[in-house]
Amino acid sequence: MAATGENRWPPAGRNRWPLTHAYPTPAQGWTCFACTTPSGRRLGGDIYTLASLLWNTPNRGRTFHELRERLDELFGIRRD
Numbered sequence: 001m002a003a004t005g006e007n008r009w010p011p012a013g014r015n016r017w018p019l020t021h022a023y024p025t026p027a028q029g030w031t032c033f034a035c036t037t038p039s040g041r042r043l044g045g046d047i048y049t050l051a052s053l054l055w056n057t058p059n060r061g062r063t064f065h066e067l068r069e070r071l072d073e074l075f076g077i078r079r080d
Helices: 047-054 062-075
Strands: 020-022 030-036 042-045
Touching (some): 042 047, 047 062
Antiparallel strands (some): 020 030, 030 042
């Protein structure tokens, strides 16, 4: 666990094997095999979880809607 109690991202440097896997379906999501949550579990989840970590934006409340809008723009999704 990181001293700050935050999620741990993989260490920098070259790795022989891939550390992150995106599964075939959105329901399966993704997993980082070198990342851990504060409780020690592997880090993973859905596209919103991944985007919130990459963009350092919470994926709850008002900021979730901002995150979703940013993803919609990135992937060319229009919501009516």
